[in-house]
Structures are given as structure tokens and as C-alpha cells.
Amino acid sequence: MLKDLFYYLIYPGFLFVAVAGGLLSFFDRKITAWVQFRKGPPLLQPFYDFFKLLLVKETIIPAKGSRITFLLAPVFSLFGATVSSVLIFLPLLGIKTGFTGDVIVIFYLLTIPSLTYIIGALASGNPFASVGASREMKLVVSYELSFLLVLIALIIKSDMSISLYDIINAQQPANAFIGSISGVILFIVAIFCLQAKLGLVPFDMAEAETEITHGSFIEYSGSAYALIKLTKYIMLFTLPAFIIALFMRGINLEGIGILWAILKVLAVVLILTLIRNTNPRVRISQAMRFFFVWMNLLAIIAIVLIFFGY
Amino acid sequence: MDESAGYYCDCFDIFWVLKFKKLGFKEFCFKKSLFLFHFGGASCNNCDIEILDCLTPRYDVERFGMQLVGSVRHADVLLVNGSINKKDKPRLLEIYNQAPKPIIVVAIGACGCTGGIFAEGNTFAGPVDKIIPVDAYIPGCPPKPEAILAGIVKLLSK
Numbered sequence: 001m002l003k004d005l006f007y008y009l010i011y012p013g014f015l016f017v018a019v020a021g022g023l024l025s026f027f028d029r030k031i032t033a034w035v036q037f038r039k040g041p042p043l044l045q046p047f048y049d050f051f052k053l054l055l056v057k058e059t060i061i062p063a064k065g066s067r068i069t070f071l072l073a074p075v076f077s078l079f080g081a082t083v084s085s086v087l088i089f090l091p092l093l094g095i096k097t098g099f100t101g102d103v104i105v106i107f108y109l110l111t112i113p114s115l116t117y118i119i120g121a122l123a124s125g126n127p128f129a130s131v132g133a134s135r136e137m138k139l140v141v142s143y144e145l146s147f148l149l150v151l152i153a154l155i156i157k158s159d160m161s162i163s164l165y166d167i168i169n170a171q172q173p174a175n176a177f178i179g180s181i182s183g184v185i186l187f188i189v190a191i192f193c194l195q196a197k198l199g200l201v202p203f204d205m206a207e208a209e210t211e212i213t214h215g216s217f218i219e220y221s222g223s224a225y226a227l228i229k230l231t232k233y234i235m236l237f238t239l240p241a242f243i244i245a246l247f248m249r250g251i252n253l254e255g256i257g258i259l260w261a262i263l264k265v266l267a268v269v270l271i272l273t274l275i276r277n278t279n280p281r282v283r284i285s286q287a288m289r290f291f292f293v294w295m296n297l298l299a300i301i302a303i304v305l306i307f308f309g310y
Numbered sequence: 311m312d313e314s315a316g317y318y319c320d321c322f323d324i325f326w327v328l329k330f331k332k333l334g335f336k337e338f339c340f341k342k343s344l345f346l347f348h349f350g351g352a353s354c355n356n357c358d359i360e361i362l363d364c365l366t367p368r369y370d371v372e373r374f375g376m377q378l379v380g381s382v383r384h385a386d387v388l389l390v391n392g393s394i395n396k397k398d399k400p401r402l403l404e405i406y407n408q409a410p411k412p413i414i415v416v417a418i419g420a421c422g423c424t425g426g427i428f429a430e431g432n433t434f435a436g437p438v439d440k441i442i443p444v445d446a447y448i449p450g451c452p453p454k455p456e457a458i459l460a461g462i463v464k465l466l467s468k
Contacts, residue, residue, distance in 0.1 A: 055335075
């Protein structure tokens with residue numbers, strides 16, 4: 001019991017993921033600054049932002065909104081992100097083997113932050129927030145099918161094992177999944193799904209600052225917004241770690257393996273950041289067509305290739 | 311630039327311990343991470359462009375931890391420029407009341423500080439400090455980006 005609490009709150013859970021996610025958020029902003037020939041923020045900037053919002057700023061509750069739902073939505077989003085990160089990191093760091101079928105549980109838990117953003121935005125009673133919530137809903141509908149197809153393809157590729165630990169271990173003796181043709185195709189699909197899940201630029205129409213002024217999060221201020229920021233940091237670490245577990249045979253924490261683990265995480269975040277910095281925001285109809293037609297097509301081609309053994 | 315300005319320009323926060331001891335945790339975090347919200351009154355757009363200039367690679371206020379936000383609910387600093395006329399006044403008051411409360415108001419440009427050439431116009435509703443409390447004035451028509459940065463740094467090392 002005490003051990004489970006430790007897992008949940010300290011080591012692979014909340015504290016570790018929050019600190020690492022904050023540092024990754026700094027990495028993301030620094031790379032963005034370098035791409036634009038700027039100097040960029042200091043190292044601890046994400047933590048300054050978080051503590052300022054949590055401790056200093058006033059939390060305003062909109063007069064026409066639903067008070068309890070509005071304030072509970074960020075708490076639940078943080079809860080969902082933390083639980084999914086625990087379930088991903090326990091098998092990934094080799095602490096526990098997880099249970100059969102935990103990939104499916106992780107898939108559902110990873111949608112909780114998006115769902116709570118939608119609920120919180122609709123509870124705020126702001127018209128811009130409801131526009132943002134409707135866009136987020138359409139985005140969830142479009143990318144979840146592609147993400148599920150990627151998971152199905154990987155389950156087929158690892159001889160029908162539906163636990164994350166078995167999927168990591170199926171890659172150990174031979175090459176990693178990313179070394180095959182179908183693996184590369186699935187990796188491309190998964191990276192675009194991550195981009196949409198994290199709400200980064202080609203798919204950030206739900207919180208477009210310039211047209212609907214932060215959309216879903218427009219009414220959040222103070223500590224409620226701090227929790228949303230923290231959820232974003234955690235997701236920025238959890239989702240690349242999930243991709244590493246699925247495609248790059250996980251990580252190994254012995255000796256030089258730590259360096260490789262850090263480099264793998266940084267490489268995946270670097271790809272996300274570069275896509276974010278070199279693309280304009282697309283319309284919601286373009287995003288839906290992109291996922292429904294092209295990404296699903298690629299995922300199905302990869303599944304067919306897996307059946308032929310590539 | 312004085313000595314304390316040097317602390318804020320330092321990208322890697324070598325002096326952060328000193329600052330931290332002097333200010334306390336909450337104040338330190340607040341000063342290291344300011345989100346800017348831009349309110350343009352009846353401006354001639356010159357000050358708007360100079361404010362946007364501060365965000366460009368040449369001046370880059372993100373190295374002080376500042377970023378421009380779209381919603382006033384996230385803002386820590388309200389940048390007000392342009393002359394405030396009778397139509398703008400209720401809007402400025404509403405924006406100020408909507409902001410979460412430790413908020414710094416900065417009046418930018420001659421029109422924001424005093425009214426400038428519009429001070430005797432018949433639709434003019436007073437300079438910004440007659441409507442809401444102002445923490446810093448940055449005069450100029452328009453002020454240079456260097457002047458805006460120097461004003462912000464002075465405000466932070468107050």
C-alpha cells in the first residue's frame with residue numbers, strides 16, 4: 001500500500017513526471033527560440049510559470065459558469081495524466097511488469113485530459129470556450145481512430161500481446177519496431193497523433209490564441225490554470241515515453257543506457273517541436289481529412305505490411 | 311542599465327539565489343514570469359508595432375520570461391497604449407476588472423501617459439491614470455523597443 005503510494009506520488013508518478021515534464025517544456029521553448037534566432041527563456045521558466053499561477057494569482061470563477069465543474073475539470077485532467085504516466089512508466093523503467101491489457105487502459109486514460117478540457121470549457125459559459133470545446137471534440141474524434149489503429153498494428157506485430165511489458169520485450173531480441181518498414185510508417189502516424197493530442201501547432205485550433213484567444217482555456221486563471229499547465233508538462237513527457245516504449249524497445253537504466261534514454265526522449269520531443277515550428281495552423285476540416293483519410297490509410301497499409309511480414 | 315537589470319538579462323540565472331533571498335519565493339516567481347496582455351486604445355498603431363517589436367528575435371522579451379497571451383484572465387501585465395476616448399473608457403475598465411488581481415498596468419507612449427496631441431480633443435476621456443491605477447509610464451512617440459525594455463526592467467527591479 002505504502003509502496004503503491006510511493007509509485008503514484010513520487011518516483012515514476014507525479015513528482016518525477018512533473019519535474020521531467022517541466023524541463024522538457026523548457027527544452028521545447030528553447031528549441032523554438034533557437035529556430036527563430038532568439039535567445040529563449042531561462043532553465044527554470046516552466047516552474048516559475050507554474051508557481052506564479054498557483055501561489056500568486058487570483059482564481060476567478062466566471063459568473064455565468066458552473067462553479068464546481070469548472071474547478072474540478074483541471075483536477076481530473078491532472079489525475080488522468082498522472083495515472084496514465086504511472087501505468088506507462090512502471091513497465092518502461094522495469095519496476096513492475098504491469099497487467100495483461102494495460103495498453104487498452106492506458107489508451108483510455110490518455111484521453112481523459114482532452115475530455116476534461118472539453119468539460120471545463122463548456123462549464124465556463126464563454127462563447128469562445130465553447131467554440132474551442134467543439135473543435136477539441138472534433139479533433140479527438142479524428143485522431144483517436146488513427147491512434148487506436150497504431151496500437152492494434154503494434155499488438156499484431158508483437159504476436160498479439162496486449163500488455164506494455166510484453167510489447168517492450170517482444171522488441172528486445174530482434175530489432176526495435178522502428179527498424180522495419182511498417183514500423184516507420186506507424187511511427188509517422190503516431191507522431192502526428194501525438195501532435196494533435198498535445199495540442200501543438202498544426203493542430204492547436206482548440207486553443208488558437210490569435211483567433212479565439214486560448215479557446216478552451218480562456219476563462220481559466222490562477223491555480224486552476226496552473227493545474228492545466230502542469231497537465232500539459234506531464235503529457236509532454238508521458239506521450240513521448242509511450243512512443244519510446246512502443247517503437248524503440250523502451251529504455252534501459254544501466255550505465256550508458258541512461259544517456260540513450262535521455263537522448264531518445266529528447267529526440268522525440270525535438271521532432272514534435274520542429275513540426276510545431278515549421279507548420280501553420282490548419283482548419284478543423286483539414287485536420288479531420290488529414291487523420292480520417294491519410295493517417296488511417298497509412299496505418300492500414302502498415303497493418304497489411306505486417307501481415308506480409310515486413 | 312543598473313546592476314539589478316543585469317540579473318534579469320542573465321539567461322542562466324547565476325544570481326538567482328541572491329534575488330531569491332531578497333524577494334521571497336512568491337514575489338520572485340511573479341517577477342520571473344510575466345504574461346503580457348496588450349490593450350490598444352485609439353492608437354495610431356505605432357506603439358502597437360513597437361510593442362510587437364519587443365517580441366521579435368532582435369529584442370526577445372521571452373528571455374525575461376515574458377510572453378504575450380491572448381486572454382486577460384492569464385495576464386500579469388496590462389500594456390495600454392493609444393489615447394483613451396469615450397468609447398474606449400468602459401472597455402478599458404471592463405478589461406481591468408476582468409484581470410486576476412496582482413496586475414501591473416503599464417502606460418506606453420505619449421498618448422497613454424498624458425494624452426499627447428489628443429489631450430484637448432472633444433472625445434478624449436482622460437489619460438490612462440485617470441481611469442485605472444498605473445504602475446509605470448513609458449513616454450515616447452512611439453517609444454523605442456529599448457525604452458520599453460528599460461521601463462520593464464526598472465519596474466521589475468523596483
